[in-house]
Amino acid sequence: MARNAKVEKKKAEGALPWNERLSYGASDFACSFTFSLIGTYLMYFYTDVFGITAAAVGTLMLVARVVDAFDGPFWGIMIDHTHTKWGKSRPFLLWFNAPFAIFTVLCFTTPNLPMFWKIVWAYVTYIGIDVLYSAVNIPLTSILPSMTENSDERVVLSTIRSLFSNLGGTLISVIALPLVAFFGGGNNRRGFFLLALMAATVFFVIYLIVFSNLKERVQTKQSQKALPIKESLKALKKNWPWVIVIVLNFVYWLGMQAKGQVTIYFFKYNLGRPGLVSFALLFNAIGLISVFLTPRVVIKIGKKNTLLAGLTISVAGQLLMGLGASLLNVPIIIIGTIVGNFGNGFVGALIAVLLADAVDYGEWKNGVRAEGIVTSASSFTAKFGMGIGGAISGLLLSWGHYVPNKTQSASALFAIEANYIWVPMIALILSFVLILFYKLTPDKEREMSTYLTKKHFRERNEE
Template sequence: MEATGRMTAEQPLKAMVPWKERISYGLSDTACNLAFQVISTYLMFFYTDVYGISAAAVGTLFLVARVIDAFDGPIIGIFIDRTNTRWGKSRPFFLWFAIPFGLMCVLTFTTPGFGDAGKIAWAYVTYILVGILYSCVNLPITSILPSLTNNPKERTVLGTVRQFGGTLGQIIVTVFTLPIVAALGKGNDQKGFFLTILIFSIIAVVLLLNTFFNTKERIENVQKVVRVKDSVKAMKRNWPWIIMILMNFIYWMAMTMKNQTTVYFFKYNLGREDLVPMIMALAFGSLLTLLMTPAVAGKLGKRNTMVGGLILAIIGQVIMGVGAHSLSVPIIIVGVVINAFGTGFISGLLSVMLADTVDYGEWKSGVRAQGLLTSASSFGAKFGMGIGGAMTAGILAAGGYQANKTQTAAALQSIEFNFIWIPIIGFVIAGIALFFYKADKLEKMYLVELAERNKKLTNQQ
């Protein structure tokens, strides 16, 4: 152990993380979801039914903004690789960008009294900027993981704690947002959404600063500053990384389309908007499988555990489809619960398996580009959310959706297609992609070789 308390990569599989730090790490994702989940779940509804922007205009906005914004991930990843401070590479980003992120979340739900063109312009500026700042605080959550520990089992635990925290934040948002909006707005939804996001954003800033103060980067990169051209080498022949980019894209596209149309489905297809908080609360089921993830992954392997999660998610969606056609709320509830169990396994392993690709890339190329490689989580997720949001709005517009009016049969079908069937298609494609993921079988071997190689490099310095 060095005098600074940081552990170098030649000490394999010994960097354990205390529970205080594990919880602080997990709360970083709670913070991100408390603020950004309001945007990903309710912003389309806010734009169309509260702020008065057409579904077609929102679709174009989501596509353009997310495509532009998706490319900030690799840029921020490069900045992380080139950062070298006494706090490490990833930790400083929580300190630098927590407050700007919280402020921009509030501005996104601020509703200046502009005309139609002004409203759209305001939406473009705030939506793009909040996405960039989200990357600045969310991407380091993934990029710091390889530096917290080099123990695969410990990473799985940390990934599970992180996703537990993230899911907790997501559930708080999805269950309590509309009731809080109603209570604070007292009939004025614009005021209600503004005060709600203000509360969530303040809490998010505090939790992100807590993560900065209570985490430690133990695994030191042999290369203090990684050059861009060297970072690119870590992508070559890194097939697990490519597959995880695809996984992030597909998963978040499918989940965005489903989450964004939950309110529409229960409001218009079932006429039971009052059920939305309760349905959202059933996502608690994913917490059960999150707690099981380390043990299940230890026995079945991470890839096989995620495939099992996809199968459960598909079964749940099919059951929801049966309930949608029969207009049976109990059947839909059963499907929602089963789907939540499946997505718990998936979300619990996405960041862990992406962190594993950093080691794999270093083994293949000799370059540890944790910032650039883990930026795939931001690129894939945000590009997926952008495409998903655009597809959702486009399908609603094509079906003739009109806000706050009785919907036509075509409009109701477009809502159901977004909510039920698109996620099934996405999960099937993701499952096929995972069958080509082979890193699990090679993990023990390349970690040992990597540790021996880094030990030699350290001794030469």
């Protein structure tokens, strides 16, 4: 009995109050509610509503990735250089709340301009929202290792965040087109603008609440002062868990973005069933089940095996969808969607946890705790992957001679199918191979956690 009491006491250490847990989750609800609108519908909005060619959109997304090569690390360095009464990561949730909301609306604003200036408008607003998304989202990942040292609590927090993220992304994906029709009354330009205004308002209000409720508790000597860039970079030296997770982020999100943003094209042109888009996207919510199960599965088989299982299930789902696409069979496609989303839930729930572990690993291995630079690289690679996925989609559509709002040629239909089925399939298989090389075992995690807990306790007593 005494031993069980000690175990329960240890688990309770670092556990956060529910208002803070829910606020952490709500932060990614807000991010997904707005950025999933952009990821799922902006390409369609550009080509079929605003009137920009698929080739121009693909080029835009490639150029935006060049900017990402600088803005992701920039925000990480800024976080590591920030020291305020609110902490290092938390202030960014307040400072860049309104700018991100404003650019969300601007992305879906359609000024009456010549084609050249339409493209300029798209470049400014898309790159702007991309940079600002890093400013509001990277701090959500960098703040996790500062909220608690408890590994189990981190899994709980990441699970709640993934649940809310999935819910926010699914909700906006399902209601977007009906709301465009409702707000626009047949005018898609007006409908998308008012939808973006609504999403931006939701984001702004939620982020104010999130900023008020989150706290940074894990304070070390390094976290209480600005870290020089050279010192921050030491946290990455031989940090193999970090290398695996950032490459995983790139590959996985490349596939998911390529698939997500052509969903409307696939159902509209390949299947001739545009009315099923919202129905199909509703099944993204299946991932909520696997996200909810993640902490229990991790306890039984570990993080690595949970990721491998999730990716295996996702590949099986894509295979079913490929079969359904070749047969033009909607029920098989829906079943494949359900299976794939169930597997994706495990992956999404654990990526942030692996990043928090990489922060600890950098401090354990190199003596440097740099939450900003370690986690910002992951956000950068995720966005870079999403951008390359978007560029691939645009370039494939251009290669297939896609023409908006017309009956598509065989080559255009193949390009849409490749984006929806085969690009994500390849990305999932590569992600599986990457995780095979992940070597941070549960025993090594416990050794690392014990060392850092003692180190932080000693540092606090020395102050």
